[in-house]
Amino acid sequence: MSIETLSIGDPFFTLRILKEEAAYQIKGKTIVLNLSDDPIRVREQTLGELQSAVLQGTEVRDVSHAVIVERYADHADGELLMAEIRKAWPSAFEVRGEERLRGIEHYMSPKVWVGQFGFTLYHSASVPLNVGLHKDHAFCPVPGFREVHTQIIGFGKMQQCRKRDIETLYLEEPMAPGTTHRPMYDADGNYPWHQFETITPSVFMAVEMLPEGATPPEL
Known part of the structure; x- marks a missing residue:
């Protein structure tokens, strides 16, 4: 216990x-x-x-x-909360350096690994977010990487596409506080093109799950 x-x-x-x-x-x-x-x-x-x-x-x-x-529901002023988060957390581009995140109002907490599970909080400030479709997780070379996202503040949608083009959208799941989208990976950890998109400014949690044999990136 x-x-x-x-x-x-x-x-x-x-x-x-x-x-x-x-x-x-x-x-x-x-x-x-x-x-x-x-x-x-x-x-x-x-x-x-x-x-x-x-x-x-x-x-x-x-x-x-x-x-x-x-304590996610204990904040009387959501706009003030997210303004304080933007002061405390760096942009995702600063941390991750991915070109798709350049100039995007997307912020992230520190990441922590507990065994094979990684936890990160993200704040998406703009509507639309335009964070960009992606499907690869290069830091995990071992097949079987899994990830889900759980909405904490605000509303969003998780989108899946056939190609790297939002016009090829085939599945969209609404995300409200407490919602986790259904897993979108196959048995080998292959993903479709996907992205989180804001409906309102949002905070969500990403949970990354490494397969046996993979090592958390910072170790």
Whole structure:
């Protein structure tokens, strides 16, 4: 049994990793994302692998592995919150250097790896975001890389395309606080062309999952 608090959301949000917890009491509004293939029990219902929900005033049981986001609903002024985030976090282009991110109002927290799982928060400030379609994750040369995104603040949409052209869009999932899009990778970790697009200024969490044999990039 363990509960590990991550600092990447400070001072705006509190993130915790739960492992092998028979029961955990949820108090204020909290986003819960199941990172295990074992279901999490919520009263008479369950959260399956990589499914998430907003919970409040209830107990989750049989938690093999999950990440939770607390205090996301405690901010009375969303515009002020995101203005403070922009002061605290660098742009994604500064950190990652990807040409598609140049000049884009897209900001990111520090990234932390806990075992094979990487956690990062992103703030997308403009509407539209125009972050650019992509499908490769070159830092993970081992087949089987997985990634999902969970909406925390605001509204967005995850888009999948047949080609590197938004006109070839074939699947779009709305993203609201507490939503995690369905996995889009195949068994070998191959992705379609995809992007996150804003409906409103947003904050979301990216969870990267490395296959066995892959090493977190900064190690």
